[in-house]
Amino acid sequence: xxxxxxxxxxxxxxxxxxxxxxxxxxxxxxxxxxxxxxxxxxxxxxxxxxxxxxxxxxxxxxxxxxxxxxxxxxxxxxxxxxxxxxxxxxxxxxxxxxxxxxxxxxxxxxxxxxxxxxxxxxxxxxxxxxxxxxxxxxxxxxxxxxxxxxxxxxxxxxxxxxxxxxxxxxxxxxxxxxxxxxxxxxxxxxxxxxxxxxxxxxxxxxxxxx
Numbered sequence: 001x002x003x004x005x006x007x008x009x010x011x012x013x014x015x016x017x018x019x020x021x022x023x024x025x026x027x028x029x030x031x032x033x034x035x036x037x038x039x040x041x042x043x044x045x046x047x048x049x050x051x052x053x054x055x056x057x058x059x060x061x062x063x064x065x066x067x068x069x070x071x072x073x074x075x076x077x078x079x080x081x082x083x084x085x086x087x088x089x090x091x092x093x094x095x096x097x098x099x100x101x102x103x104x105x106x107x108x109x110x111x112x113x114x115x116x117x118x119x120x121x122x123x124x125x126x127x128x129x130x131x132x133x134x135x136x137x138x139x140x141x142x143x144x145x146x147x148x149x150x151x152x153x154x155x156x157x158x159x160x161x162x163x164x165x166x167x168x169x170x171x172x173x174x175x176x177x178x179x180x181x182x183x184x185x186x187x188x189x190x191x192x193x194x195x196x197x198x199x200x201x202x203x204x205x206x207x208x209x210x
Contacts, residue, residue, distance in 0.1 A: 003060030004058075004060065005029040005030070007022060007055065011198045014067045016194060016198055019055075019197070025083070027078055033201060057074070068097055068100065071154040071155075071157055074154070083153050085149055085153060092155075093147075096140060096155045099137075100155075102126055103127035103128070108172055109171075110130075112171055117129060138178065160181070160185040160186075163178050163182050164185070164186060166178075
């Protein structure tokens, strides 16, 4: 019996990363849109994610939170989609998927807050400095269509989302390397569908609140 796949999200959240991943998979799923401060903090959802944040998924009895973990899980749960390399070829895949979830996420989140770590603080922080992260990422995507080999993978969904958003919201410099890499991803049919669906969901949510 096929296990139900439920996707918990909000149109103004990192849930868009998982939404893109789901559309790339092409498998049936049910989407539940939650509101900040209300249904996202309700006991029913806190039983899914005690952090009271989205995204999260429930696949049968399996619950997964954190966007990078969800992408990795879905790639393995639905191997027919080909969104994860063979196990022996996953070095780059795991490296950049979790580079995005760790150093890149931290650096892009703290930059708009005006936090610039001192050399001493950089030794304590997992990402070191914004400059180190950005330079490393630029070198990684330079001249590459995909980040983990010659095929599109879940790592491109996750890393590409952060690069696209980072440039859009000015938390990431618009370097030629980033623009070229993102240009090769943003027009994928699955990503365009998610962008359209997110705009519709956001418009409906705004209309409901007015």
